[in-house]
Amino acid sequence: MNNRIYFDNAATTSLDKEVLDAMMPYLTTHFGNPSSIYSYGRETRLAVENARKAVAKILNAHPAEIFFTSGGTESSNTAITAAVRDLGCKHMITSPIEHHATMHTTEHLHDTGEAKLSLVKLLPNGHVDLENLEELLASITEKTLVTLLHANNEIGNILDIHVVGEICKKYNAIFHCDTVQTVGHYPFNLKETPVHFITSAGHKFHGPKGVGILYINEDVKIKPFINGGSQERNMRAGTENVYGIVGFAKALQMATDNYEKESTYIQELKKYMYDQLIAEIPGVRFHGDVLGNSLYTVLNVGFPKSEKSDMLLFNLDINNICVSGGSACTSGANQGSHVIKAVYPAEDTDSVRFSFSKENTKEEIDIVVEKLKEII
Ligand SMILES: Cc1ncc(COP(=O)(O)O)c(C=O)c1O
Structure with missing residues (x-):
């Protein structure tokens, strides 16, 4: 596939x-x-x-x-x-x-x-x-x-x-x-x-x-x-x-x-997704020092809870979108991440980690944001 x-x-x-x-x-x-x-x-x-x-x-x-x-x-x-x-x-x-x-x-x-x-x-x-x-x-x-x-x-x-x-x-x-x-x-x-x-x-x-x-x-x-x-x-x-x-x-x-070229490209993808999410999904939150001292590869997002968002990772998966809720070893069960719990103990969102590589594109981000709009 x-x-x-x-x-x-x-x-x-x-x-x-x-x-x-x-x-x-x-x-x-x-x-x-x-x-x-x-x-x-x-x-x-x-x-x-x-x-x-x-x-x-x-x-x-x-x-x-x-x-x-x-x-x-x-x-x-x-x-x-x-x-x-x-x-x-x-x-x-x-x-x-x-x-x-x-x-x-x-x-x-x-x-x-x-x-x-x-x-x-x-x-x-x-x-x-x-x-x-x-x-x-x-x-x-x-x-x-x-x-x-x-x-x-x-x-x-x-x-x-x-x-x-x-x-x-x-x-x-x-x-x-x-x-x-x-x-x-x-x-x-x-x-x-x-x-x-x-x-x-x-x-x-x-x-x-x-x-x-x-x-x-x-x-x-x-x-x-x-x-x-x-x-x-x-x-x-x-x-x-x-x-x-x-x-x-x-x-x-x-x-x-290829560090200069690839890191600049991936940083742009991250910023693009950040901007698209703010524009398209009301109530979206970001975790960590998102645009500050942060990996250019990782964007951790908190989505407002809804009936469908309960199954957010599953819904993304059935739409052929592969993301995780946390580190790889916890993503399958998505029992909630110890990191999010430690940093945001009072927050009630569904957190998703999007992480990018040189192989990703803005077009893919557009598709994912569109799907997220439908799901949430
Ligand atoms: C920060 C960090 N440390 C350690 C590991 C473990 O690496 P590996 O699975 O290759 O043993 C990972 C991989 O998930 C990681 O992201």
């Missing part, structure tokens, strides 16, 4: 044809295990190391700081758990609107008694209250991990990673930043960014699923999260996802090369 409109690019993006082409040899002829010493192994080892160098160059990190993983969830689990178990963090500070990869990992470490957990306050527009973050850090005497999203995957708010990094430095805290929604969408210069861990997943920027990175700053030494073989310099055991790694690097390279 190719008449579908896909506005859920924060959940995942399509695989770019050029990325697939770059991956194909490693799905076919170049099948060697990178740990094998003969030529089949050497060619895949070279592909993995070239991918690592390319990724490091784009992010301005050292190749030894880049570890390939299965994606954002594994990377955050590794970083947060290591901060507690290996780096001596006895306290964790996070926010109530993190991705479940962070939220459930910090809750688990809290439940097992390995570290205490504090939640930083939010400002009315969903940004992290940085004064409160400083107050918390000043009041905690134990070594602390601060783990915060760079960009919120539901409402799009962007954290000032440099400011938070400096605050963490002042209090000697470890800083993990979930950058899954920003790597491949914004330029990074990790040599100039005071952060210990960042994460990424290839499928958020037209790369393959099931592959990502964990950046570990060279000053930090942790133990592996997954035990086994000596892959990834003893840090992440298991035969490498060679075609995924090659695809990740290619997708990141393409996203970086």
Whole structure:
């Protein structure tokens, strides 16, 4: 079915044809295990190391700081758990609107008694209250991990990673930043960014699923999260996802090369939909710092409740419009998003996240707005 409109690019993006082409040899002829010493192994080892160098160059990190993983969830689990178990963090500070990869990992470490957990306050527009973050850090005497999203995957708010990094430095805290929604969408210069861990997943920027990175700053030494073989310099055991790694690097390279053009185009789509919704749907609300410090890919909208809007996502789906109510893992059931509940506890709307990519068009927005008018 190719008449579908896909506005859920924060959940995942399509695989770019050029990325697939770059991956194909490693799905076919170049099948060697990178740990094998003969030529089949050497060619895949070279592909993995070239991918690592390319990724490091784009992010301005050292190749030894880049570890390939299965994606954002594994990377955050590794970083947060290591901060507690290996780096001596006895306290964790996070926010109530993190991705479940962070939220459930910090809750688990809290439940097992390995570290205490504090939640930083939010400002009315969903940004992290940085004064409160400083107050918390000043009041905690134990070594602390601060783990915060760079960009919120539901409402799009962007954290000032440099400011938070400096605050963490002042209090000697470890800083993990979930950058899954920003790597491949914004330029990074990790040599100039005071952060210990960042994460990424290839499928958020037209790369393959099931592959990502964990950046570990060279000053930090942790133990592996997954035990086994000596892959990834003893840090992440298991035969490498060679075609995924090659695809990740290619997708990141393409996203970086086309950043100016694509980000401008997608930002225009977001603004166009924002304007159309205001013009066409009375009572519409927007969530987060929508036209301020916010992802250009995400527009989170609160629709006034009506009989039909109860089934809004379902009604959009039967009209071939793919959107979600929150992060991908909650969208099916649409039980309500923990992010919207935390930022807008008193609001009674149906929230929908529209998230765009280079493949979307204004014509698609017109169709979706028309359908929304009918439904609401
Ligand atoms: C902000 C954020 N963090 C982490 C993840 C998890 O990434 P993955 O599903 O690739 O493990 C996602 C993906 O939904 C995300 O949006």
